[in-house]
Amino acid sequence: MPQKPNKKLIFFIQAALFSSIHFSGSLCQNVSQNASSCTLPFQCGTLTNLNYPFWGRNRPLSCGYPGFELECNTRLDVPLLSISSVIYRVLSIDFSARTFIVARQDLWNTTCPTTPLSRNTTLTPHIFQFPSNPDYENLTIYYSCTSNRNSTLQLQNQFTCDDVNGVTTLNLFRAGDGASSGPGVGITCNNSIYAPVSQTAARALESSNSSISALQDALANGFTVGWSADTNEVCESCRGSGGTCGCDGTVCYMETQGSLQVWGTCRVESLGMPPVQSPSPSPYGDGGWPPVESPQSSGFYPNGDAGPVSNLGKSFKTGQIIGVILGVAGAVLLIIISIFCYIRSKRSRSGHNKESNLNVENFLLKHGSLALRRYKYSEIKKITKPLNDKLGQGGYGSVYKGKLPDGSLVAVKILTDTNSNCEDFINEVASISRTSHVNIVNLLGFCFESKHRALVYEYMPNKSLDKYIGNCTGSNNLDLQILYKIAIGVAKGLEYLHTGCNTRIVHFDIKPQNILLDEEFCPKISDFGLAKLCKKKQSLMSVIGTRGTIGYIAPEVYSRNFGGVSHKSDVYSYGMMVLEMAGAKTSVHQTETTQSTYYFPDKIYEQVVVDVSKNLDGFITEEEEETGRKMFLVGFWCIQTNPSERPSISKVVEMLEGSVESIQIPPKPVLSAPTLPPVLDFDFSSSFSSFVETEPAAEVI
Numbered sequence: 001m002p003q004k005p006n007k008k009l010i011f012f013i014q015a016a017l018f019s020s021i022h023f024s025g026s027l028c029q030n031v032s033q034n035a036s037s038c039t040l041p042f043q044c045g046t047l048t049n050l051n052y053p054f055w056g057r058n059r060p061l062s063c064g065y066p067g068f069e070l071e072c073n074t075r076l077d078v079p080l081l082s083i084s085s086v087i088y089r090v091l092s093i094d095f096s097a098r099t100f101i102v103a104r105q106d107l108w109n110t111t112c113p114t115t116p117l118s119r120n121t122t123l124t125p126h127i128f129q130f131p132s133n134p135d136y137e138n139l140t141i142y143y144s145c146t147s148n149r150n151s152t153l154q155l156q157n158q159f160t161c162d163d164v165n166g167v168t169t170l171n172l173f174r175a176g177d178g179a180s181s182g183p184g185v186g187i188t189c190n191n192s193i194y195a196p197v198s199q200t201a202a203r204a205l206e207s208s209n210s211s212i213s214a215l216q217d218a219l220a221n222g223f224t225v226g227w228s229a230d231t232n233e234v235c236e237s238c239r240g241s242g243g244t245c246g247c248d249g250t251v252c253y254m255e256t257q258g259s260l261q262v263w264g265t266c267r268v269e270s271l272g273m274p275p276v277q278s279p280s281p282s283p284y285g286d287g288g289w290p291p292v293e294s295p296q297s298s299g300f301y302p303n304g305d306a307g308p309v310s311n312l313g314k315s316f317k318t319g320q321i322i323g324v325i326l327g328v329a330g331a332v333l334l335i336i337i338s339i340f341c342y343i344r345s346k347r348s349r350s351g352h353n354k355e356s357n358l359n360v361e362n363f364l365l366k367h368g369s370l371a372l373r374r375y376k377y378s379e380i381k382k383i384t385k386p387l388n389d390k391l392g393q394g395g396y397g398s399v400y401k402g403k404l405p406d407g408s409l410v411a412v413k414i415l416t417d418t419n420s421n422c423e424d425f426i427n428e429v430a431s432i433s434r435t436s437h438v439n440i441v442n443l444l445g446f447c448f449e450s451k452h453r454a455l456v457y458e459y460m461p462n463k464s465l466d467k468y469i470g471n472c473t474g475s476n477n478l479d480l481q482i483l484y485k486i487a488i489g490v491a492k493g494l495e496y497l498h499t500g501c502n503t504r505i506v507h508f509d510i511k512p513q514n515i516l517l518d519e520e521f522c523p524k525i526s527d528f529g530l531a532k533l534c535k536k537k538q539s540l541m542s543v544i545g546t547r548g549t550i551g552y553i554a555p556e557v558y559s560r561n562f563g564g565v566s567h568k569s570d571v572y573s574y575g576m577m578v579l580e581m582a583g584a585k586t587s588v589h590q591t592e593t594t595q596s597t598y599y600f601p602d603k604i605y606e607q608v609v610v611d612v613s614k615n616l617d618g619f620i621t622e623e624e625e626e627t628g629r630k631m632f633l634v635g636f637w638c639i640q641t642n643p644s645e646r647p648s649i650s651k652v653v654e655m656l657e658g659s660v661e662s663i664q665i666p667p668k669p670v671l672s673a674p675t676l677p678p679v680l681d682f683d684f685s686s687s688f689s690s691f692v693e694t695e696p697a698a699e700v701i
Contacts, residue, residue, distance in 0.1 A: 038063035044072040044079035047093060053227065054093075067127050068227070080105060083225075084122045091222050099131070103222030104195060111141065111171070111215055112161035120194045121223075129226050130196070136223050137202035141215075142172040142183045144190035157205070159212050173215055175205035196223040372433055373445035377452040384412050391463065392513075396529050401459065409459035410444060414452075425453050431505050431528035439493030441516055441526040457526065461519050466512035469581050482521055483581045484627050488656050489523040490515055494574060494649045497525070498567045506566070510573035511552045512580065552576050556643055568643040571652065575638020582631040605636060605668050626660050636666040 041049045042059045055064025056079070057072045070079040070090065079090045081102065088102035104121065106113040123129060130136075143161070157173050172183050175197065183189050197205070201218035204210060375383075383402035391399040397415040404410055415425060425448070432443040447454035465486065468478045478486075490510075497505040507514075507528065514527040554572035555562035634655050640646045645667070647655065655663050 044070045046077050047079060047090065050093070051095070065127075067124055083128060084119065084124055086119050086121065089222070097226075098228070099224050099226045101222045101224050103220055107195070107219045109216060109220065111159060111173075111212060111219075121196060123225060127227060129228065131224055131226055135199055136196040137176050137199050138180060139173065139175045139195050139197045139202065139205065139218065140180070140192055141195070142174075142187075142189035142192045144169045145172055145183055146170070146188055148186050148188065157210050159215075173205065173210075175202040175218075178206065195219065197221070198223075372429070372443060373456075375445050375447045375454070375456065377447055377449045377454070380412060380414070380447045380452070380454045380456075383410065383456070384414075387414075397453075402456075409461075411457045411459050413455040413457065415454065425455075425529075428455060428528045434501050434503060434505070435497070437493055437496040437500065438522065439489045439524055440496065441524040460516035460524065462517035462521060464513050465515040465517060465523065465577075465581075468517075469512060478521070480582075480624050480627055484631065484656075486515070486517070486521065486523045487578050487581060487631060488653065490525060490574065490577075491649055491653045491656060493523065493525045494570055495653055498570070498649055504567065507570050508557070508573075509549060509552075510570055510577060511549050512577055513549075515577075554643070555641055562641060563643045566643060567649070568646045571638050571646045571649055572640075572643075574649070574652070575635045575646075578631050578638065579635035582628050582635065630656065630660045630663065633660065633663045633666060636669070637663075639669055640666065641670045 038052070038059075041051045042057060044050055044054075044056060050070070052063065053065030053068040054070050055061055055068060056070035061069070067083075068081070070081055072079055076089070081088050081090050083102075087105040089105050089108060091101040091103060093100040106115060144163075159171050159173075160168050161171055162168055172187070172189070174181070174183070183192075197218040198221060201214070201221065204214055205218060380402075381387075383404060384400045385402070387400050389401040391401050391411055393399075397413055399411050399413045402410045402412045429443070429446055432440065441460070442458040443455060444458060445456040447456075469483070494507070494510070497507060505528070507525065509527060509529075510525070514525065516524045516526050518524065552573040554565075554569040556565050557569050634652060637647050637655070638652060
């Protein structure tokens with residue numbers, strides 16, 4: 001049969017090819033769209049006609065220059081700009097002179113900032129600079145000052161502030177020549193900042209009677225800063241031709257015959273920018289320079305003049321060709337690697353499947369005398385029709401109703417996870433093929449063809465036991481005498497598995513879902529996928545991993561601290577099921593319960609086992625009450641925590657068929673009741689799932 005193509009591999013190959021082919025075109029398209037949005041000026045606050053190198057709001061970085069982002073705050077009338085981690089108010093911009101006037105936001109209309117002052121007025125090197133002949137002088141403000149003299153401070157130009165703790169602090173300011181001489185002899189201050197002010201303001205602040213309002217006005221007037229973004233020939237020629245510069249990675253733009261096109265690349269070394277050096281002090285303060293990354297710029301021309309970027313166009317076209325070649329080569333390499341990994345993985349899976357198939361085939365050859373029919377998968381499909389009559393779903397596959405050519409109804413279990421259930425398939429065939437008992441389901445045949453696995457069983461019209469117990473409404477509950485006969489039948493079936501076969505079979509998954517009922521409600525044990533074969537004289541066995549269903553697993557199966565795994569593990573699961581069968585008929589669960597302490601085995605033990613004189617609610621006749629009490633007593637004997645204290649399954653049959661007076665009072669299981677969350681409401685059937693606390697799977701000897 002030809003293999004279907006791997007959809008994931010095909011998708012990966014197509015994606016790689018599409019990415020390599022589309023890479024160049026998408027790049028050009030995106031950068032051209034970014035360039036076209038740079039021609040329009042924008043407004044931020046009261047400042048209008050803003051353009052390169054500034055950007056912000058709806059104007060992307062590709063239309064500006066790193067470090068020139070304006071914050072257009074709707075609550076303020078001017079934009080904000082961050083320079084060396086200090087926020088400034090941009091008061092005006094002169095594009096022709098490449099200067100702008102800024103004032104510190106933290107000292108706007110106040111000399112007592114709400115945030116601690118930790119940075120002086122410093123500028124980012126190579127981008128911002130003070131004018132070469134500034135009309136400004138230094139201003140130094142000292143905060144939290146004290147004197148080491150005993151007398152009260154009598155200082156000039158002082159003012160007070162209240163800190164966050166409500167403590168009033170003394171502060172000083174010095175301007176002009178006194179700005180760099182310190183606060184004064186014998187005066188210590190915790191903090192200070194430097195800021196430039198105009199010469200006129202500095203002279204006024206030097207007088208001994210300067211007011212706080214004069215200081216605030218001097219700070220609010222701000223100072224001039226120049227910029228030098230893109231002073232290289234590319235952007236100079238761009239602006240000289242009436243164009244607009246922008247920054248977008250390494251791509252330059254040019255408008256030719258009315259349309260924007262990618263023209264060339266602009267490398268870092270072409271910017272004419274000196275390399276980043278160690279921070280140096282500002283002439284207005286000693287704060288550190290933050291590190292600056294050299295940006296990469298681009299420009300476009302509106303008049304079609306290539307100018308100095310013509311060589312850049314050639315280098316970009318060459319780079320574009322190289323990029324396409326590398327993209328295609330990378331995609332081809334990825335395809336080759338993917339195909340190689342896929343073939344290797346397929347061969348590995350094929351080898352594993354061949355080994356598993358060989359194991360199954362060897363088993364079938366070894367047990368060729370078994371009276372089981374081997375079906376082809378095509379026959380299985382005919383038996384089950386279109387798989388539309390589903391009887392149930394399990395952990396290893398689904399069960400469908402089918403019909404043989406002679407008209408006999410069958411149940412077909414189709415295994416789904418064929419990569420991991422070879423052992424389960426062999427277990428089920430090997431276990432049931434060795435049995436012949438009225439209380440064991442009959443295996444009529446099987447299918448083992450490539451990855452298709454199926455088991456054909458006799459059909460049970462009344463389905464499984466779980467449909468008839470645990471229903472609080474009582475709509476499907478069976479009569480107690482029928483449940484009692486079912487319990488005896490299951491016990492006899494287990495007795496046959498444990499002692500009646502040449503090889504002892506431990507089922508490991510006894511639960512109501514695996515007890516099938518024929519038209520006469522005769523029980524039949526099914527689902528031997530977890531069964532384990534051992535010699536009849538072998539009392540203990542080695543089990544790797546946890547087997548069974550939570551709520552029915554014997555304690556020793558999941559923790560070696562409780563003892564060794566043996567046929568007594570089936571006895572425990574049987575006991576839990578019998579307690580559930582009796583509890584489903586009685587109304588003991590209608591008595592007082594609390595959500596934090598209610599626990600089915602504990603509650604029943606107190607009401608049924610300890611107080612033998614108490615009548616059981618829900619039983620109409622004395623015979624029913626005796627039968628129910630007998631099932632409870634047997635169930636508690638079976639769920640003893642220590643496996644050695646549990647009766648054998650043969651003893652269980654004897655107790656069930658005997659009188660209730662002959663059954664001794666079982667001790668209470670040592671497992672104490674867990675504390676249940678208050679949001680949960682448990683009845684008899686649902687509480688079993690919490691009886692056994694699960695532990696990580698381990699090897700149990």
